[in-house]
Amino acid sequence: MLRFGIVSAFVLALLVACTAPSTNADQPIASDRDPIVVPSDVPSNAAPPDADPADDELAGSSWSLSEIRQGDQSSSALPGGSIKFEENRASGRTSCNSYGSDYTKSGNSISFTAPIQTEMACDPPLMEQERIFTTLLVESESYRIEDDQLILSGPNGELVFDRS
Numbered sequence: 001m002l003r004f005g006i007v008s009a010f011v012l013a014l015l016v017a018c019t020a021p022s023t024n025a026d027q028p029i030a031s032d033r034d035p036i037v038v039p040s041d042v043p044s045n046a047a048p049p050d051a052d053p054a055d056d057e058l059a060g061s062s063w064s065l066s067e068i069r070q071g072d073q074s075s076s077a078l079p080g081g082s083i084k085f086e087e088n089r090a091s092g093r094t095s096c097n098s099y100g101s102d103y104t105k106s107g108n109s110i111s112f113t114a115p116i117q118t119e120m121a122c123d124p125p126l127m128e129q130e131r132i133f134t135t136l137l138v139e140s141e142s143y144r145i146e147d148d149q150l151i152l153s154g155p156n157g158e159l160v161f162d163r164s
Contacts, residue, residue, distance in 0.1 A: 056105065058085040058143075063150045063161030065095070068132055070157035078129050083137075083150075083161060094130040096122035101137070110143045110152065133159065 065081025067074060082092035090112060091100040099117035103110060115134060121127070139154035150161040 056085070056087070057145075058105065058150075059087050061085050061150075062164045064164045065133070065159060066149070066162045067160035068129070068136070068157065069160065070132070070136075077160075078126060080126075081129070081133060081161075082164070094133045096120060096126040096130045099134070105143070108142050108144060110140055112137050112140055114138055132157075 062084040063082060065077040065083070068077055078095050080093050080095035083090055084092050085103070088102055088104065089100065090103045091098070093099070094117065097118040097120055099115040101115040102113045105111075115137065117134070122130070136154055136157050136159050137152065139156055140152040140159070141155070142153045144151050144153070148163045150163070152159045152161075
């Protein structure tokens with residue numbers, strides 16, 4: 001019985017310690033009213049306030065990922081990758097997970113914020129394609145539309161989409 005009492009006291013003390021607010025004077029206690037702070041290394045690509053959505057030829061369009069190009073290598077994409085553009089917002093699937101990202105464009109220049117995405121685990125080939133897709137999307141610097149294909153280009157490769 002003594003053993004049960006000791007274990008119970010230990011568990012109770014652990015629960016209290018885990019739920020008690022920090023008393024570290026160097027770190028303020030956050031409340032639900034505190035502003036959310038975005039780390040400085042996450043790019044903020046919000047559309048400029050004077051941007052006219054009517055000037056965005058991508059807005060309202062949907063595309064299916066067909067090819068990934070890196071250096072001198074090109075490979076057909078596994079099924080399921082997509083991107084849809086709506087007034088400064090891009091969303092779709094990486095072939096494994098759903099994502100959403102803000103984008104800005106000026107002429108043929110384009111940039112995307114780091115996407116927010118679901119975190120399902122998939123087969124390794126899909127996870128690898130997701131890693132490459134997400135990296136190339138965020139690194140995209142320009143786009144072009146050729147023969148009903150959207151090509152997002154950056155320093156390390158291109159994502160090629162067919163109009164859907």
